[in-house]
Structure formats: structure tokens, C-alpha cells
Amino acid sequence: MDVGILTYQALNGLTIGAMYALIALGYTMVYGIIELINFAHGDVFMVGTFVTLWLLTTLGVQGAINNPALLVILLLVMFAFSMTIMGLVGVLIERFAYRPLRRAPRLAPLITAIGVSFILQNVIQATYGTAPLNTPQVIDPEAGVTFSMPTFNVGGFAVTSSNVFLPYVHVFIIVLAIALIVALQVFVQRTRLGRAMRSTAIDRDAAQLMGVDINTTIALTFFIGSALAGAAGVAWCMNYGNTKFDIGFQAGLKSFTAAVLGGIGNTTGAALGGFLIAFVEVFSSQLGYARWSEAIVFSILILVLVFKPTGLLGQQLAERA
Amino acid sequence: MSPLRSLLFWRSGSPTRLALARLRSQTRPVTTPTARFLGAHQSLSVIVGMSIVTAILPFIILLPPFNGFGTQTDFVDGFAQAGVWVLLAVGLNVVVGLAGLLDLGYAAFFAIGAYTYAYGASPFSHNHIPFWPMLLVGAAVAAIFGLLLGAPTLRLRGDYLAIVTLGFGEIVPVVFNNSDQYTNGTNGITALYQPSLPIYGNFGFGDPVPYYVTVAAIIAIAMILLYRLQDSRLGRAWMAVREDELAAASMGINTVTTKLLAFAIGASTSGLAGVYLSSKLSIVSPPQFSFTVSFTVLAMVVLGGMGNIWGVAAGAFVVYEIQSQGLKQLNQFVSGFPPLHLGPLNIDLTSIDFLNYQYLLYGLALVGMMLLRPEGLFPSRRRRAELHDIDDAAAGNQELVEP
Numbered sequence: 260m261d262v263g264i265l266t267y268q269a270l271n272g273l274t275i276g277a278m279y280a281l282i283a284l285g286y287t288m289v290y291g292i293i294e295l296i297n298f299a300h301g302d303v304f305m306v307g308t309f310v311t312l313w314l315l316t317t318l319g320v321q322g323a324i325n326n327p328a329l330l331v332i333l334l335l336v337m338f339a340f341s342m343t344i345m346g347l348v349g350v351l352i353e354r355f356a357y358r359p360l361r362r363a364p365r366l367a368p369l370i371t372a373i374g375v376s377f378i379l380q381n382v383i384q385a386t387y388g389t390a391p392l393n394t395p396q397v398i399d400p401e402a403g404v405t406f407s408m409p410t411f412n413v414g415g416f417a418v419t420s421s422n423v424f425l426p427y428v429h430v431f432i433i434v435l436a437i438a439l440i441v442a443l444q445v446f447v448q449r450t451r452l453g454r455a456m457r458s459t460a461i462d463r464d465a466a467q468l469m470g471v472d473i474n475t476t477i478a479l480t481f482f483i484g485s486a487l488a489g490a491a492g493v494a495w496c497m498n499y500g501n502t503k504f505d506i507g508f509q510a511g512l513k514s515f516t517a518a519v520l521g522g523i524g525n526t527t528g529a530a531l532g533g534f535l536i537a538f539v540e541v542f543s544s545q546l547g548y549a550r551w552s553e554a555i556v557f558s559i560l561i562l563v564l565v566f567k568p569t570g571l572l573g574q575q576l577a578e579r580a
Numbered sequence: 581m582s583p584l585r586s587l588l589f590w591r592s593g594s595p596t597r598l599a600l601a602r603l604r605s606q607t608r609p610v611t612t613p614t615a616r617f618l619g620a621h622q623s624l625s626v627i628v629g630m631s632i633v634t635a636i637l638p639f640i641i642l643l644p645p646f647n648g649f650g651t652q653t654d655f656v657d658g659f660a661q662a663g664v665w666v667l668l669a670v671g672l673n674v675v676v677g678l679a680g681l682l683d684l685g686y687a688a689f690f691a692i693g694a695y696t697y698a699y700g701a702s703p704f705s706h707n708h709i710p711f712w713p714m715l716l717v718g719a720a721v722a723a724i725f726g727l728l729l730g731a732p733t734l735r736l737r738g739d740y741l742a743i744v745t746l747g748f749g750e751i752v753p754v755v756f757n758n759s760d761q762y763t764n765g766t767n768g769i770t771a772l773y774q775p776s777l778p779i780y781g782n783f784g785f786g787d788p789v790p791y792y793v794t795v796a797a798i799i800a801i802a803m804i805l806l807y808r809l810q811d812s813r814l815g816r817a818w819m820a821v822r823e824d825e826l827a828a829a830s831m832g833i834n835t836v837t838t839k840l841l842a843f844a845i846g847a848s849t850s851g852l853a854g855v856y857l858s859s860k861l862s863i864v865s866p867p868q869f870s871f872t873v874s875f876t877v878l879a880m881v882v883l884g885g886m887g888n889i890w891g892v893a894a895g896a897f898v899v900y901e902i903q904s905q906g907l908k909q910l911n912q913f914v915s916g917f918p919p920l921h922l923g924p925l926n927i928d929l930t931s932i933d934f935l936n937y938q939y940l941l942y943g944l945a946l947v948g949m950m951l952l953r954p955e956g957l958f959p960s961r962r963r964r965a966e967l968h969d970i971d972d973a974a975a976g977n978q979e980l981v982e983p
Contacts, residue, residue: 296739359951367950369682369742370882374946377875381940508871512750515743554754557747564740565732 262408263421272541274429277436280533281491282514285484291524292460292480298372301511302379303485307345307492308502312394314340323399341493342486349485350478384504391503394496398428432494440530516560522573622807630800657788662900663795664857669880669896671849677886679842680822682742684874685749689847691869692725693718693854698769698864711775715855722851723844730843757866768865775859791860818842879942885956907934
């Protein structure tokens with residue numbers, strides 16, 4: 260048994276999981292507050308990668324930045340830019356596609372969500388074309404640390420370890436995602452606006468009677484969720500160095516699976532689900548089932564919904580007519 | 581109340597009172613004699629209507645705007661292809677329009693029907709079962725898969741169903757793609773046998789007419805059956821579940837069975853379309869059944885008018901013709917236009933390939949329809965009343981009194 264490969268794949272899973280977790284948070288927050296599956300959310304993430312590509316092209320960034328001070332500034336600019344733009348896009352989507360249908364039959368906003376998803380995809384496709392585009396990787400993907408895991412041999416059970424290469428960009432993405440998740444938790448649990456969000460999620464009418472501005476609160480939820488998807492978009496560009504107009508569909512479905520697996524409406528659950536789904540994906544590829552990893556993830560989605568619809572950490576939601 | 585005003589001033593009415601008012605408005609008889617006759621003889625009107633449409637369509641090529649667009653064979657072939665989409669749309673209409681369940685994996689059942697025929701009649705499987713029984717087999721197999729997927733998931737809330745079906749719709753092409761020894765993987769199964777009739781003989785490749793007549797007949801039969809179902813106890817149960825599941829359950833409707841039947845019947849119609857399409861194209865391969873198929877059919881149903889069988893069929897036909905013919909013609913039409921230079925704007929229509937904007941148009945259409953006219957272009961009376969009930973409550977139930 261080679262712990263080196265296991266460790267490498269686990270770190271890989273953490274990196275991919277960090278991105279899924281960031282996207283899944285948007286799904287779970289929106290579902291928590293207005294009970295809508297925001298099908299367009301995966302495409303918001305995809306647009307985030309293109310916003311990053313546009314920014315880097317405009318700034319004239321070609322590849323890795325070696326000056327530490329410059330790199331920090333550039334990273335701050337990239338995240339601030341992508342998160343702000345995507346947050347505003349999310350607010351616009353909510354304002355024009357979902358808010359007018361808030362009291363319409365449930366089917367109506369679901370259909371507009373699908374429509375918005377296709378609009379975003381096709382606007383990007385019309386602007387950037389269908390071919391995958393390379394994005395500059397501002398943190399050199401070749402830079403990193405190499406280490407090996409301890410090895411031992413107990414009664415003929417030999418555990419070996421090949422060298423593990425951990426790029427700094429993976430470390431950065433994992434740390435960033437965890438920081439954002441913790442910040443979101445603090446925001447939702449400790450601040451006045453977070454309390455408004457939670458109370459709106461529990462009972463919109465009662466929250467309104469207590470003086471919560473429902474429209475602002477829902478718009479804020481969309482802003483935060485979409486901004487996190489924008490952050491995931493930047494992370495995607497840094498990790499893979501390329502993007503394509505249709506990455507949002509798969510990433511969105513997997514992240515939604517993550518949100519459901521963790522318990523929809525529960526932010527900690529969404530983060531946990533993101534990491535779990537990424538592990539499933541990475542290790543199924545490692546075992547030689549790369550072609551089946553999507554099918555495995557969706558089977559998990561169906562099985563979770565059938566046997567434990569509340570997810571791992573979710574609570575029973577009352578049926579609302 | 582105008583749509584814009586109603587967007588700005590939402591008000592909710594008492595659900596019970598609205599439901600009663602809605603019921604009253606629907607049980608009142610239709611007034612004009614023609615409408616009454618057609619309402620009472622729906623099967624006859626479907627047969628007559630489909631016969632007239634089928635007989636007239638091939639001659640549309642003689643009319644001025646169409647006569648420059650290609651040969652009559654091309655046209656009839658296009659109509660024979662459009663029939664697939666009409667079938668898909670009337671099938672999805674049962675699920676989305678009548679029962680109010682959002683099925684985003686509808687292409688999966690289409691794929692299952694198509695592959696069923698590929699197993700039944702191709703050199704790949706060494707079987708040669710005739711086309712006509714395979715139609716029923718394909719529909720049955722698709723319905724069984726519909727039941728298998730629906731039985732556990734239909735207990736869930738409606739929006740979960742959307743995502744489960746979306747996942748299912750993704751898995752099915754992946755399975756067909758990856759199971760090389762059973763489905764020939766990405767290459768697909770080719771050289772499927774053509775249908776044949778006792779006296780007519782084999783349907784040829786070059787001649788679309790027999791396919792056209794066949795699909796028209798299948799559509800007519802499907803529409804008659806669906807109209808009968810819609811007016812049956814089951815059809816009323818579908819609409820009750822759609823309008824208020826809790827109320828329907830408390831009236832003694834078994835909501836799970838009701839939804840399951842809608843799902844299975846929708847799936848079987850999709851299976852029929854799959855068998856027909858694979859026999860016509862003589863090839864099945866996984867990319868034919870991607871999510872865009874499910875999305876296109878949904879756009880057709882929404883545009884046509886959810887719940888109205890004729891409306892949905894017409895919507896599907898029009899959307900397919902626009903997609904397959906209209907956009908292509910638009911490219912040719914603007915190819916002679918000189919580029920326009922309006923200050924900073926450079927408009928060069930010739931550089932735009934309108935075919936690339938097909939799904940953008942569908943997306944805009946879905947959002948626009950839902951916001952402005954959720955009942956579709958050819959609405960069903962009941963659906964319109966339902967989708968507008970909140971405005972109507974605010975407007976003092978004015979619109980419930982049908983003109």
C-alpha cells in the first residue's frame with residue numbers, strides 16, 4: 260500500500276472540494292432562504308472564471324508572478340473584482356428573474372432559473388466561443404513542497420510512500436476556502452444581518468413583522484452566495500489554468516449534490532458535502548473509474564435524496580404548501 | 581390588472597376561496613356550439629385535425645415565402661423530424677403541464693426508447709423484431725424506467741424531483757457511452773433496420789413520406805389517449821395535485837400513485853419518440869440525448885402553453901421549425917446585408933451565425949414567458965386561471981369570469 264499516492268489524492272480532493280464547497284454554499288443559502296434551486300448558480304461560477312480571465316488579460320498578466328508583494332496585491336484585486344461582479348450579477352438575477360415570481364406557483368421560478376442558466380452560458384459562448392481558453396496561473400503551479408509520508412512494516416503489511424508533491428496553489432485554495440467558510444459562519448451567526456437572514460429563512464412573514472427588510476435580506480443572500488461562486492471561479496482559474504463556457508453545468512450539479520449531501524440549508528453541511536463529493540470523485544478516478552465518476556456522484560445524489568433527504572447535517576424541514 | 585402592475589403589487593388571496601372560484605369557472609359549460617361540439621368529441625377533432633394538418637403541410641412548399649427554401653422532400657423530412665419533438669412535447673406536457681412536476685431528465689427516457697429499438701432491430705444485437713411491436717416495447721421499457729426512478733423520488737418535494745431527474749438525465753447517456761460491449765460506446769449502434777408494412781414493403785432511406793405519415797399517426801393516437809386521460813378521473817387527480825398537493829391528499833387522492841402515473845405516461849411517450857427517431861435515423865449514439873434535448877422540450881412546452889395538448893404540439897412544431905429552418909434561413913437572408921456603422925457601433929449581421937444563439941433564445945423565452953405570460957402562447961383555460969389567481973384575487977376575481 261502506498262500512502263504517498265493516498266496523501267497526494269487526498270490533498271487533491273481537498274483542493275477540488277474547496278471549490279465545490281464554495282459553490283455549494285451559494286446553493287444552500289439560496290435554498291435555505293427562498294426554497295429555490297438556483298439552477299443558474301453553477302453558471303454564475305462559470306462567469307466568475309471568465310471575469311477573472313478578462314481581468315488578467317486587461318491587466319496584461321501573462322503567467323506566474325514571482326514578486327511576493329505584487330502577487331498579494333494581484334490576488335486581492337482578483338478576488339475583490341470577481342466576487343463583487345458576481346455578487347452584483349447574482350443580485351440582478353434575483354431581482355429580475357426570481358423576485359417577481361416569489362409568490363407564483365413553484366414551477367415558475369424553477370423554469371426561469373433554467374432559462375437564466377442557459378442565458379449566461381450562451382452569452383459567454385457568444386463572446387468567448389466554444390473552445391477551452393487558457394487563463395494565466397498567477398501562482399506558479401510548478402512551485403511547491405515535496406515530502407514523503409512515514410513508512411512502516413508490521414507483520415508483512417508493508418506501507419510504502421512515494422514522494423508527495425504539494426503545489427503552493429493548492430495550499431492557498433484550501434486555506435482561502437476554509438477562511439471564507441469560517442467568515443460566512445461568523446457573519447450568519449453573529450451579525451445583525453446574519454440574524455435577519457436566518458429569521459427570513461425560518462419564517463418570512465414573521466421576520467417581516469419584526470421589521471426585517473425581506474427584499475434586502477434576500478438580495479444580500481444572493482450577493483454573498485454569488486460572490487462565493489465568484490471566488491470559486493478565481494480558484495478554478497488558478498488551479499486548472501483554463502476555462503470553458505460549459506464548466507458551470509457539471510460543477511453546479513456536483514456542488515448541488517454536495518449541498519444536498521450535507522443537508523440543504525445548512526452552511527457547515529454544504530462545506531462538508533463539497534469535500535466529500537470531491538473525495539468520491541478523486542478516489543473513483545484513482546481506482547480507475549474516472550469515466551464513471553459523474554455517474555457515481557449523481558447516484559449518490561439520488562440515493563441521499565431517497566434515503567436521507569435531510570442530508571448528513573440537515574434538519575427536517577416542514578412541508579410548506 | 582396589467583402584468584407589470586401585478587409584479588409590483590403582490591397580494592395573496594384565501595386559497596380555499598380561490599380554489600372554489602376556479603372550480604366554478606371551469607365546470608361552467610363552454611358556450612359556442614362549435615366549441616361545445618369539439619369539447620364533446622375530442623377524439624374525433626384530433627383525428628380530423630391531424631388528418632387536415634398532415635395532408636396540407638407537404639404542400640406548404642407551394643406558397644411564396646417557403647418555395648425558395650429547398651425541395652419538397654427536404655420539407656417533408658423536416659416535418660417527419662419535427663414529429664419527434666411534437667411527441668416529446670405532448671409527453672412532457674403530461675408531467676409538467678398536467679401534473680406540475682418539473683422533469684429535467686426527459687431525454688433519458690427518449691434515449692431508453694431509442695436504445696430499446698436498437699436492441700430489438702439491429703445487426704449489432706442480432707435481433708430483428710418488427711418496428712410496430714417495438715413501438716409498444718419501447719414505450720413500455722421507458723415507462724418501467726420512469727416507474728423505477730419515480731417510485732422512490734416522487735415522495736420528495738417537487739424541486740428535489742427536478743434535480744433528481746436532471747441527475748438521471750446525465751447518468752443515462754454516460755452509462756450508454758461507457759458500457760462499450762453492450763452499447764458500442766461513443767460510436768453508437770448503427771444500421772438499425774427500417775420499419776416495414778405488409779403491402780408497402782420496407783421504408784426507404786431516401787423517402788421521408790412513410791415516416792411522415794407514421795409519425796402523424798403516432799401523434800394522433802398519442803393525443804387521443806392523452807385527451808381521454810386528461811378528462812378521466814386520473815386527469816382530474818393530476819390537476820388537483822398540481823394545484824394543491826395537500827388539499828388533493830386530504831380529498832383522498834393517492835398523490836404518490838397519481839404523480840407516478842404521470843411520470844410513467846410521460847416517459848412512455850418519450851420512449852415512443854425514441855423508437856421512432858432511431859428507426860428513422862437508423863443510428864443511436866449517446867450525444868443525441870444530452871441535457872439540451874430536455875431543455876428544448878421544456879422550452880417547447882412552456883412556450884406552447886403548459887397543460888394544453890394542442891397548444892404544446894403546435895408550440896413544439898413551431899419551435900422546431902424555427903430552430904431547424906428559420907435560423908438557417910435568417911443566416912442566408914442577412915448574408916447580403918452591408919455592415920452598418922453607427923458611430924461606435926459596428927453592426928455586421930453577416931458575421932453572426934444565428935444558429936449559435938438558439939439556446940440563448942430559448943433561455944430568454946423561458947424567462948420572458950414565465951414573467952409575462954406564464955400560461956404560454958396557447959394557454960389552457962384552467963392553467964391560465966391558476967397561474968393568474970393571485971392577480972385575480974387582487975382584481976376582485978374579475979378574470980375568473982370567462983368572456
